[in-house]
Amino acid sequence: MIRINEHYRKLTASYLFADIARRVAAYAEANPHTRILRLGIGDVTQPLPPAIITAFHEGVEEMARAETFRGYGPEQGYAFLREAIAREDFQSRGAQVEADEIFVSDGAKCDTGNIQELFAQDIRVAVPDPVYPVYVDTNVMAGRTGAFAAGRYAGLVYLEGTKANGFVPDLPSVPVDLVYLCYPNNPTGAIITREALSRWVDWAQEHQALILYDAAYEAFIRDPEIPHSIFEIPGARKVAIEFRSLSKTAGFTGTRLAYTVIPKECVGYSADGTSQSLHALWHRRHTTKFNGVSYPVQKAAAAVFTPEGRAQCQALIDGYLANAARIRACFEELGYFCVGGDNSPYVWVECGMDSWAFFDMLLTQAGVVCTPGVGFGACGEGYARFSAFGSPETVDEALERLRRIVPARS
Ligand code: MLT
Secondary structure, three states: OOOOOHHHHHOOOOOHHHHHHHHHHHHHHHOOOOOOEEOOOOOOOOOOOHHHHHHHHHHHHHHOOOOOOOOOOOOOOOHHHHHHHHHHHHHHHOOOOOHHHEEEEOOHHHHHHHHHHHOOOOOOEEEEEOOOHHHHHHHHHOOOOOOEEOOEEOOOEEEEOOOOOOOOOOOOOOOOOEEEEEOOOOOOOOOOOHHHHHHHHHHHHHHOOEEEEEOOOHHHOOOOOOOOOHHHOOOHHHOEEEEEEOOOOOOOOOOOOEEEEOOOOOEEEOOOOOEEEHHHHHHHHHHHHOOOOOHHHHHHHHHOOOHHHHHHHHHHHHHHHHHHHHHHHHHHHOOOOEEEOOOOOEEEEEOOOOHHHHHHHHHHHHOEEOEEHHHHOHHHOOEEEEEOOOOHHHHHHHHHHHHHHOOOOO
8 A cells, every 4th residue: 555645634735826826717717807917926027137048048059069068967066157156146245155065956945845854853943934835844744743723833933023023033932953044034025134143143053053044035135234145144154054046036937046055064963963064965965866957057047147147137136126115115105014125025014904815805806916924824914925026017007906995004
């Protein structure tokens, strides 16, 4: 008899964005004449910048000639890309990261989901609430939690993000071995200061804990005081792993390229207390389970780090940030409390009613899709997330429709 992994049965029925897509598809089928405006999932809409397209074409052309054709590449990524990332993303900001500490992959979703394989079954895991659901669901699948009840899994430590703490949770008040942090935050758009991030690094050092730092949205930071990488913080190299992605920063959601940084001195511990290199473990896993990102995609990715590519990506991001600013301004004018949208593509709005009821109201009365905050955790109830990744026209039309139906709050 083929038995299943029973832990999958603890999962909520479907992945948040699959659930939303199903509801939107049902509405679209019933209302074929309504143009649906999507400010829900954080999926980019603008084309890849020209410098990236040129490099992508060159990569494809190289694959068409025997002299330049390439088969399997290095699983961790080509040196030309890893060196560009180390130099441009980290060393240029004073963060000590070497090219061989970078693992190129096909997505930060996969990497943040897979990394938990390196850790023991019985570690204590902390996640923020609200949270990107991948961190939670992959630990559920791995059997690190109990059952789901009242919006939470038994066995996980939830670090509450609330209006009172500006959606930047405090350090855990109970023992924890592994913590997931994401800044600029998905879903709230909140940012973390250098001082607050330093407190996390000090905490991790003191407790022999590990921080999984998701920096997929760092390119949206405009305030020069905000750290882009946890490796800008002294001491982080021993206690942190960082995840980056070109999905939102360079329009790669459909092209696929991300990278994970594991410093050589970053360690976990064996049952006998000896320290073990997490870089070595992930290297072992990566070479066993992954065969590298395709050459043309890596070639395209390297163009992101050229002066031309940088400028074009910044322009792309500026456009999304301008959308975010208009979304936030619209809700603030209507009297709603908002977070994010300034150093982030997400605007987190206190909707003043049940999150799913608000989602349904926007969909059925305005044909506008948002993401209900409760889908990111119990602390997201009463909130909705708006993504700024539409075209300016889509965003403006959505805001015009929303102004007509969303009640003003005093
Ligand atoms: C989101 O909308 O939260 C993101 O698109 C999810 C992701 O990047 O996987």
